[in-house]
Structure formats: structure tokens, C-alpha cells
Amino acid sequence: MLPLTTAYPALQSLRALLSGFAQIFLQQHPGCGLLVLLAILVGAPDLLAGALLGGLTSTLVAQRRGYPPADIAIGLYGYNGILLGLLLSLKLPWTPLLPVLIVTSAGLSSLLLAPWMQRMRQQGWLPAFTFPFVLLGWLLLALTAQLQWPTDTPPAPPGMPELNAPQLLLAVLRGLGQVIFLDSPLAGLCLLLGLHLADGRAAFWALLGSSGGLALAITQGWPDEGALAGLFGYNASLAAIALAQVHRNPLAPAAGILLALILQPGFSAVGLPALTMPFILTCWLIRAGAQSWQRAVKDSTPTG
Incomplete structure (x- = not known):
């Protein structure tokens, strides 16, 4: 057969x-x-x-x-x-x-x-x-x-809603959707279910990454409309998923979330759309750092 x-x-x-x-x-x-x-x-x-x-x-x-x-x-x-x-x-x-x-x-x-x-x-x-x-x-x-x-310009966002628990939850789901340019909480929920179907641990870290982006944006006074649209969460989510696949220690994906959030505003400063580059740089830097640490430990270990 x-x-x-x-x-x-x-x-x-x-x-x-x-x-x-x-x-x-x-x-x-x-x-x-x-x-x-x-x-x-x-x-x-x-x-x-x-x-x-x-x-x-x-x-x-x-x-x-x-x-x-x-x-x-x-x-x-x-x-x-x-x-x-x-x-x-x-x-x-x-x-x-x-x-x-x-x-x-x-x-x-x-x-x-x-x-x-x-x-x-x-x-x-x-x-x-x-x-x-x-x-x-x-x-x-x-x-x-x-x-x-000519480019399609999205409609101007409506007036800012009050920051309450339901709005924050919807913003976390939007952070997942923004990985694929979606501003819909329902779309974010579909993505979360898809991640849970493939790997429950990945779904957990994706949520944590999007939540971290939202929390940092609010505490740092970054634009509320961007925060509630999930624009500060998607790179952190991707970095957390990628690093959690490689490192069982939760410190690595947690560090990835923070580093992705730190890197993302720099692209706006130089006039480049961030896209998923903060996620890529985060994973590269953490992997390069881990390899350098392993080499240093190996070199410092006495032989014989």
C-alpha cells in the first residue's frame, strides 16, 4: 500500500x-x-x-x-x-x-x-x-x-476606551493577532486556540509575551492606542515562544520578552517599520550570548 x-x-x-x-x-x-x-x-x-x-x-x-x-x-x-x-x-x-x-x-x-x-x-x-x-x-x-x-490606509481608531480589565484582556488577544497584522480580539482568540492545540506551553508564553508588552507600554507612557491595539506585544510573544522551545529554564523566554520590548521602539526612532525584526534580534542575541557563556565555561574548566 x-x-x-x-x-x-x-x-x-x-x-x-x-x-x-x-x-x-x-x-x-x-x-x-x-x-x-x-x-x-x-x-x-x-x-x-x-x-x-x-x-x-x-x-x-x-x-x-x-x-x-x-x-x-x-x-x-x-x-x-x-x-x-x-x-x-x-x-x-x-x-x-x-x-x-x-x-x-x-x-x-x-x-x-x-x-x-x-x-x-x-x-x-x-x-x-x-x-x-x-x-x-x-x-x-x-x-x-x-x-x-497608493496605499491602503487603515481607518482612524475610535476614541480611547477606559483602561479596564475587559479592555486589557482584549488588548492581549490583539497582541497575538498583530503577528499577522490583525486588530481583532476574536482573531487573537483563534490564534491562541491554535497555539494551544499545537503546544500548550507555547500558548502560555505567547500570552505572557503579549501581556508583558501591554504592561510595559502602559507603565512607560507609550501611546495608549498602540498599546490597546497590541502593537507592543507581538514581537515579545514570538520571542517567548521561540526561546521556550529551546530553553526549559523560564529565565530565557522571560529575558526574551523584556529584550524584544526594549528593542522595538528603536526601529521607530530610525524610521524603519519594526515588523518582526525585534523578535529575530532578541533570539539571535540570546543564542549568541548563551554560546559565548558555554565557551567561556568550557575554557575555564580545568582538563585532566
């Missing part, structure tokens, strides 16, 4: 696509990916087509280039394309140019990721995470600004 993935290639491709949606949150559970899809459908259905086009393109390019099937199957060549599709659909109106930009950038994300992953495994490079998305996202946003293409 043929294996399921051989007998049903369409099912295999669907599983890889759903895993790509889950990999945005560093998971590889197709059920989690399905709930991420549902979150987009609930929170911003107009972004769904771009996300699907980006994920399909980046996965197809990886297949055509002959990249490792195991990596493709768990969604590692899907998530950067999905994020680029979401970003471009958010920033640009649907014109014939938009799908061209999504397909081109999503394909490039796979071409950038493959050599990085090879060097990570062979030479010990730091993980790429969402760096292809960030790099291409910065270039595309700069290009649209230079060419003065």
Missing part, C-alpha cells in the same frame, strides 16, 4: 500549506495552521487571498528547486511567503500589480531561505526565522514609498 503522502499528493500539499501558516508561530501542526487561516478569515478576510498566494508560491518554488521535502512538508518554505502576502495585501490595493509583487517576493523568500538554512545546519549560522520576510518587506515598503504608489 502506498504511503498517504505518495498516494494523495494534493493532501500532502495542503498539509504543507497549513503547516506554513502554523510556522508563523513556530509550530508545525496543520490544525494550528487551519486556525491561523480562520483567524485571518475572521479578522481581515480581504488579506486571505494574498496570504494563500504567498504561501503557495513560496512552497511551489521550494518544490521546483528541489529543496529538502521534509522541510517543505513541515511548512518551513511557506511562512515567509504568507507574511509577505499579508503585508502587501494590507499596504496596497488589489490591482493587477499586487499579485505580481506577492508572487515575486514570496518566491524570492524561498531562494533566500534555502542557502541560509544550509549554512545554519553545516556551519552553525543563527536561525533565519522571518528574516527573509523582514528584508523583502523593508525593500517593498521603501519601493512603494519612493514610487508613491
